[in-house]
Amino acid sequence: MRKRVYNGMPARQLGSEGWHKPWSGGNGGSCVEAMRLADGRVALRQSTDPDGPALIYARHAMAGFIRGVKAGQADFLLAQEGAGPAPRPAHPAHPAHPAQSPC
Numbered sequence: 001m002r003k004r005v006y007n008g009m010p011a012r013q014l015g016s017e018g019w020h021k022p023w024s025g026g027n028g029g030s031c032v033e034a035m036r037l038a039d040g041r042v043a044l045r046q047s048t049d050p051d052g053p054a055l056i057y058a059r060h061a062m063a064g065f066i067r068g069v070k071a072g073q074a075d076f077l078l079a080q081e082g083a084g085p086a087p088r089p090a091h092p093a094h095p096a097h098p099a100q101s102p103c
Helices: 059-070
Strands: 032-036 042-046 055-057
Touching: 055 059
Parallel strands: none
Antiparallel strands: 032 042, 042 055
């Protein structure tokens, strides 16, 4: 019998293999970990809470999110209140200071 995969399920139930930190700076901080599931969906979890909930996204939803981030549509998430929009990197694929990543 196949295990049901659902949004908010304990991430540990997805196993420990296959999780990646694609946005990690490698300094051991708090990062988002991602896993591609067998059916094409994407699971996300918090690296500091690997037993916590997994957020499950359809492949097309994750693809749209990544396209939007690359286009600057999520820059408002990094803007400080009252400081205007967050600065954009010189090139979307190469952040200005990747070594300064908090994770």
